[in-house]
Amino acid sequence: MYIGLLEDEPQLAQYVCEILEKAGHTTNTFSNGADMIKAIGRDTIDLYVLDWRVPRVSGIEVLKHIREIRGLKEPVLFLTSKTDEQDITEALNAGADDYCTKPVRPQEFLARINALIRRTYPERNNQDIIRNLLGYKFNQLSNTVEFEDLSVNLSEKEFKLAMFLFENHERAISRDRLMQEVWGGGGDALSRSLDVHISWLRKKLDLAATSPKLRLKPIYGFGYRLMAVEEHRDA
Missing domain, CATH: 1.10.10.10 (Winged helix-like DNA-binding domain superfamily/Winged helix DNA-binding domain)
Incomplete structure (x- = not known):
């Protein structure tokens, strides 16, 4: 699967990419929301992993762009340090499919990714x-x-x-x-x-x-x- 990762912390982005690529996925990393939005207009991404607090355009605004502006149905998982119930509810109500909190727990993270892939792309x-x-x-x-x-x-x-x-x-x-x-x-x-x-x-x-x-x-x-x-x- 081709996974778009929105994460502005370089070390964490590299760590998440290593987890995904060892599982056989291809990743493309964006350090700010504006660059990810541009990429959505020119490429086809199978699954999005979004951090909330990133420069220029926030993760929640990227999610709204994916769902409301582009009308895309590809799965979206939030990977963020925001753990308040209100934040989780806001992301899910805006169209996120799942929510995973930091620090990253690799096995849980991959299990959630794989569950989204199985549900969204059964034919593949x-x-x-x-x-x-x-x-x-x-x-x-x-x-x-x-x-x-x-x-x-x-x-x-x-x-x-x-x-x-x-x-x-x-x-x-x-x-x-x-x-x-x-x-x-x-x-x-x-x-x-x-x-x-x-x-x-x-x-x-x-x-x-x-x-x-x-x-x-x-x-x-x-x-x-x-x-x-x-x-x-x-x-």
Whole structure:
């Protein structure tokens, strides 16, 4: 998981990152709320860990930006020294999913993180070789996808990109996040490669702008979103 950490104490931020990265997560650290808000507008973060008292924009204001301005539903955990019941209630009522107090207790902290991930991203925690997503059957051994009466062979990169998009359907995914997930980096060359792979997936998996069930739509200046056509959302 890609976790955004808002923490202005460098040593504590490094310690929390080490805990998360040893558990297999990728982290991006912000020392003030304003920088995190900017990042939210250009990247896709799976889970937010917020301190309350940080420079420029407070953690609670970042939370309000996530929920009220951006309308994002990704889980938010507060990691803070504020322990008053009123503060905890304010954060939860503003849209936080959990609250963890300092000093950091690594096992409890990871347990809370893992609980949020299991609840929010059940599809991405499924390690089965055969995955059924939105009526498409993904075979992770053969890199094939079956849907309707078709069986389509995909390259390794196509398959990885398709799986990530299907696991995160209805989410806006940034170009940077897609390149990082599939190619492990970014840059102009990979950006062009991403567009080519997106074009291939639209054709091979029937995800074009006029497709009857699923459409892989661009988000101008940001990335892509895999969306169900309205009449098929509840099918």
